[in-house]
Amino acid sequence: MHGLINRAIERFVRDTYGRGAWGAVMRGAGLDMTEFEPMLSYEGDVTLRVLNALAGHLDRPLSDILEDLGTYLVSHPKLEPVRRLLRFGGPTFTEFLHSLDDLPARAQLAVSDLHLPELELREYGQGLYAIDCQSGAPGFGHVIVGLLRALADDYGALVMLEHKGLRGGSEIIEVRLLSSEHASGRSFDLGARTA
Amino acid sequence: MTDMDAHKPAHTPAPPAPCAATPGAGAESAAMMDVLCPMHAVLDATGHVVHAGPTLFKIFATRPLIGVRFAELFEIKRPRGDGSMRALVDSAGQKMHLRIRGGARTDLKGVLVPLPPGSGPEGGAMVNLSFGISVVAAVRDFGLTGSDFAATDLAVEMLYLVEAKNAAMEASRTLNLRLQGAMVAAEEQAYTDTLTGLRNRRALDCMLERLTELEQDFALIHIDLDYFKAVNDTGGHPAGDHILCEVARIMVEETRSDDTVARIGGDEFVLALKRLSDPARVHDIAARVIERLQEPISHAGQTYRISASAGSVLSCHYDRPNVALMMKQADAALYEAKHRGRGRHIAFVSDMDDL
Numbered sequence: 001m002h003g004l005i006n007r008a009i010e011r012f013v014r015d016t017y018g019r020g021a022w023g024a025v026m027r028g029a030g031l032d033m034t035e036f037e038p039m040l041s042y043e044g045d046v047t048l049r050v051l052n053a054l055a056g057h058l059d060r061p062l063s064d065i066l067e068d069l070g071t072y073l074v075s076h077p078k079l080e081p082v083r084r085l086l087r088f089g090g091p092t093f094t095e096f097l098h099s100l101d102d103l104p105a106r107a108q109l110a111v112s113d114l115h116l117p118e119l120e121l122r123e124y125g126q127g128l129y130a131i132d133c134q135s136g137a138p139g140f141g142h143v144i145v146g147l148l149r150a151l152a153d154d155y156g157a158l159v160m161l162e163h164k165g166l167r168g169g170s171e172i173i174e175v176r177l178l179s180s181e182h183a184s185g186r187s188f189d190l191g192a193r194t195a
Numbered sequence: 196m197t198d199m200d201a202h203k204p205a206h207t208p209a210p211p212a213p214c215a216a217t218p219g220a221g222a223e224s225a226a227m228m229d230v231l232c233p234m235h236a237v238l239d240a241t242g243h244v245v246h247a248g249p250t251l252f253k254i255f256a257t258r259p260l261i262g263v264r265f266a267e268l269f270e271i272k273r274p275r276g277d278g279s280m281r282a283l284v285d286s287a288g289q290k291m292h293l294r295i296r297g298g299a300r301t302d303l304k305g306v307l308v309p310l311p312p313g314s315g316p317e318g319g320a321m322v323n324l325s326f327g328i329s330v331v332a333a334v335r336d337f338g339l340t341g342s343d344f345a346a347t348d349l350a351v352e353m354l355y356l357v358e359a360k361n362a363a364m365e366a367s368r369t370l371n372l373r374l375q376g377a378m379v380a381a382e383e384q385a386y387t388d389t390l391t392g393l394r395n396r397r398a399l400d401c402m403l404e405r406l407t408e409l410e411q412d413f414a415l416i417h418i419d420l421d422y423f424k425a426v427n428d429t430g431g432h433p434a435g436d437h438i439l440c441e442v443a444r445i446m447v448e449e450t451r452s453d454d455t456v457a458r459i460g461g462d463e464f465v466l467a468l469k470r471l472s473d474p475a476r477v478h479d480i481a482a483r484v485i486e487r488l489q490e491p492i493s494h495a496g497q498t499y500r501i502s503a504s505a506g507s508v509l510s511c512h513y514d515r516p517n518v519a520l521m522m523k524q525a526d527a528a529l530y531e532a533k534h535r536g537r538g539r540h541i542a543f544v545s546d547m548d549d550l
Contacts, residue, residue, distance in 0.1 A: 004366070037373070038366045081362040088355040091341050110359030190354055191335035 001047040001137075002114045006036035009050060011079070012072045021057060028053035041113070047137070063142045063163070070146025074154060085110070086151060087188045093157035094180055097121055097129060119144070127177035134170040141171030148175065156185030224314060232323045233345055237310070238265050240318030242280035250343045251324070254295070254333075265322065269293040269303070284309055284320060293324070299336040302329045326350065331357055388458045390436060391443035399457035399465055403518045406469070412511050414471040416481050417525040418446075420462040420488070421502040421537045430497055437494040438501065445487045449480065465525075472511040474542055481505045481540035489538065504532040505540040512543075 013022045026034055029049040036042065055062040074083050085106075089099035099106075104116040117135030124130070133141040145161050152159040158179040164172040228235050229248050237246035242265050252260060260268065266278030273292040276282030284307070291305040304327040310319045326333045330350050333339065344350045386398035394402070406413050420442065427435040439462070446456045446464060455467040466484075471477055488503045506528025510516040528543040535541065 037370055039363075039370045081358065085355065085359055085362070088351060088358070106355065106359075109356055110363050189338075190340055190351070191331070191338075 001042055001044050002111070003036050003040040003042060004038045004111060004114055006042055006047055006050065007038040008073060009047070009054070009069065010036050011076075012069045013054060015076060015078065016068070016072065017058070025050060025053045025057050028057055039111075051139070062139060066139050066142035067146035067149075070143040070148075071150040072146075073143075074147055074150035083151075083154065084188070086147075087154070091188075092180055093152055093155035093159070094177065096151065096155065097175065097177075100131060129175040129177070130164075131173040131175060132170045133173060138166065138171065141173055144171075145173055148173070154186050156181060228321070231345060233343060234324040236265065236322050236324070237315055238280065238283070238320045238322065239316040240280060242266060242278075242283060244268070245316055245319070250339070253339065253343060254301075254337050256337075258297075268296060269305075270296055280318075280320070283307055283322075287320070291322075299332070301333050301336065302327065330354065391440055391458050393443050393447075393464075394455055394457040396457065396459045399455060399459060399467065400518070402455050402467060403521075406467070407510070407516045407518055412470055412472045412509070414466075414468040414477045414507055414509050415521055415525045416466040416468070416477065416484075416505050416507040416540075417522070417529045418464040418466065418481075418484065418503050418505045419529055419533070420464075421504055421533075423462040423501055426499050426501065430494060430499065434494045434497065434499065438492055438499060441492050442488060442501075442503075446484060449484050449487065465522075472509060474509060477507050477509065478540055478542065481507055485538060485540060502538040504529055504537050506530065506532055506543060507540065508543045 010022060013025060023034060029046075029052070031046065031049070051062055051065075055065060058065060073079055074086065086096070088106075089096040089103075098121060100119045100121050103119055107114050107116045117133050117137070117140050120132040120134075122130045122132070131144065133144055135141075141163055145163050148159070149161055152161075157177060160176040160178065162174045162176075164174050166172075225237065225246050233248040233250035234254075235248045236244050236251055239245050244261055244263055244265055247255075247260050255268070264278075265283070271278055271283075271291060271293055274286045274289060276286065287307050287309055289306070291307065293303045293305050295301045295303065303324045305322050305324045307320050307322045310316065310321055315321070325348075330353055334350075334354060341351050386394055386401070388395045403413075403415075423435070423438065426438050439458070442464070443456065443458065446466065450456055450466055450468065453469055455465075457465045457467070459465055466480075468477070468480065485503050485505060488501060491498045491500050493499070506525045508521045508525045508528065510521065513521065524543045524547070527547045528541045531547055532539050532541040
């Protein structure tokens with residue numbers, strides 16, 4: 001798994017639960033390091049071991065934790081560059097949803113060896129959408145749910161999101177867009193300098 | 196986009212208005228062009244702007260655009276010409292390099308085509324503009340948003356790419372810094388004698404090479420412990436290790452911070468003392484070190500007594516200091532000190548050479 005993903009999990013745990021929790025998780029995963037390098041690659045099972053150790057340490061279902069991770073990626077001030085890169089998907093939440101199909105390609109433009117799961121948006125009309133998330137790593141759909149929830153907030157849109165489980169090898173996320181301009185979202189200036 | 200419109204001064208026409216300024220059949224095509232090329236301008240036969248796309252209006256939000264000569268708004272850097280309409284039309288179809296006059300010096304790319312009869316002002320032309328590589332600064336300078344670019348324009352993708360690249364570069368830079376830190380630590384370790392924390396043989400060689408390259412004067416004192424084998428024989432290796440650490444501590448205490456103290460063998464040490472050219476001072480230092488090493492050292496209830504012999508050389512005694520030769524001659528002096536009864540320092544003199 002790409003170091004960026006492992007690093008994201010690490011930052012999420014450190015920023016949310018503290019350094020002590022992260023140390024306990026890494027020991028629980030049987031890993032003798034404490035830090036992931038974002039620009040290096042790691043064996044695939046490392047991520048799974050860390051996540052299982054994390055669920056054990058927090059005594060919470062992994063799906064909930066992954067959803068929190070998705071929310072963290074968009075809403076934590078330290079990860080402002082990630083929010084900005086996602087907001088390039090479009091000026092409205094609806095357009096952002098339409099840009100999800102491009103998300104893996106966009107990620108690869110930035111980091112060529114970063115492979116994100118394929119996402120496919122299906123539109124049923126009247127604000128109802130379904131997203132197929134085809135990943136080799138089940139559970140990614142929950143991250144997407146948390147990420148979309150935070151982004152909807154960011155855009156000021158009112159949505160209902162539901163993870164519908166696995167169907168034919170892909171995770172299905174249902175998106176019900178109740179109002180695309182529910183509240184004023186956070187501003188996004190194309191030309192802003194990022195720290 | 197709406198918030199930008201609010202900032203627009205009252206004297207500047209709102210984007211849709213100038214469409215009407217284009218007479219006849221031109222009006223409809225101008226409206227089409229506003230969508231397809233929001234940064235285009237229509238010029239009349241004298242080179243004055245008679246119509247402009249909405250993004251161009253945003254760029255000239257604080258100054259007049261309609262009715263002004265194109266060459267007064269933009270410096271035409273290439274192809275070079277006198278800015279006349281005739282020169283502009285001559286360069287039709289070629290890539291133009293332009294710069295906005297006044298204010299932020301934004302570079303633009305452009306292309307001009309003459310208008311066919313009946314599709315706009317007689318003898319006029321249409322110019323389409325783009326920011327090219329200056330898009331990152333332009334978006335900031337003019338407060339542009341995604342809707343200021345044509346739907347097919349790759350400008351927003353380019354902005355995305357710039358930010359994504361910066362974020363990735365930042366991550367790489369952090370990794371490089373950490374790797375560099377690890378490398379420095381590894382190098383430090385490679386140059387350190389792990390038991391005593393003194394420099395090792397490799398570090399000493401590097402240091403001496405550097406000193407001779409810089410033609411700096413220095414003294415070398417080669418020290419060998421006396422009666423050390425007896426410590427190992429009676430107290431075992433723990434006692435021996437303890438003694439070596441005490442010896443190291445004494446040598447560091449008796450030298451200056453920029454001198455080098457190295458352990459180059461089991462009980463062999465070298466002091467490299469910078470900026471020394473006085474044999475008397477070298478002798479004083481060596482004699483003091485030996486004196487201190489002769490003080491009893493306790494370990495695990497046992498008291499040990501050792502001593503040391505030393506031989507020294509001074510770089511200023513050589514026309515061209517050669518590290519290997521200096522080490523050999525310091526060793527010869529040390530041998531002489533042992534030979535004369537140990538516990539003493541002998542400076543090298545030339546008749547020891549062929550021992």
